[in-house]
Amino acid sequence: MTSNITEKGSPAMAIENFEIISTVVLCIVGGIGNTLVVLVVCRQSKMRTVTNFLIVNLAASDLFVLFINIPLDLIVKFSGDKWLYGASMCKLIQPLQTMATTVSVWSLVAISIGRYIAIVYPFRPQLQTSHAKWIILLVWTIGLVVVIPYMLALELNGDTCQEDFEAAGMVTRAYTIGVFIAQYIVPLTIIVVCYIRVGVELSQSNIGHENSELIKEQQKETRKVIKILRLVVTAFAVLVLPIHLLFIWIDFFNGGGLIVS
Secondary structure, three states, rough: OOOOOOOOOOOOHHHHHHHHHHHHHHHHHHHHHHHHHHHHHHHHHHOOOOOHHOOOOOOOOHHHHHHHHHHHHHHHHHHHOOOOHHHHHHHHHHHHHHHHHHHHHEEEEEEEHHHHHHHOOOOOOOHHHHHHHHHHHHHHHHHHHHHHHHHHEEEEEEEEEEEEEOOOOOOOHHHHHHHHHHHHHHHHHHHHHHHHHHHHHHHHHHOOOOOOOHHHHHHHHHHHHHHHHHHHHHHHHHHHHHHHHHHHHHHHHHHHOOOOO
């Protein structure tokens, strides 16, 4: 489609160049940032908490996409959208990107649950670092379960890797809604409930101690924590929703003829 409109100096070429440059910059900046997170937590023993291990897991899933999926996608784009990696990789590369996204989302869920337990039930047994590996395993298992239908639906058709849910005995729309529920509705609900409870608990813990300087300082810190939690929830809700709405629009309303590779 682009062969006739990507002459030097054309708008299409400018857009393609911008896309490539911005992608490379994203990989570099994201790679440096996420690598630093991993190194800091791994090198400093005092940083090795359940929450920080989950943050490392989130960073690792991001690095997976940045250094594997995105470069491979760029190569396909440079080749004129021809699939170069064979039938087996057709069933693997794109699902792994979806899996990494699911892992990132559910890592946030696990972090919110950990904060909820620590603040709302401070005198109950807390999550230990020994639990982290099992939590991370569960998160990756959820990611794998989400992408299994996608892996089954992908087929190499000539030089194009494309999904065909009907041929695999599945319904495209059902999978789209399933992913929306697994990657957005359920995680967002859990995160919102946890952080609302955390906010209520932090607020109530200061009631009746207005005259204490220590409590005033705690109230100040509480407001900061609540503000950060509100920002996390809002960012997740706003930034993740558009891509799901896009795929729902494509699958349910034909996307106005839009094709997403």
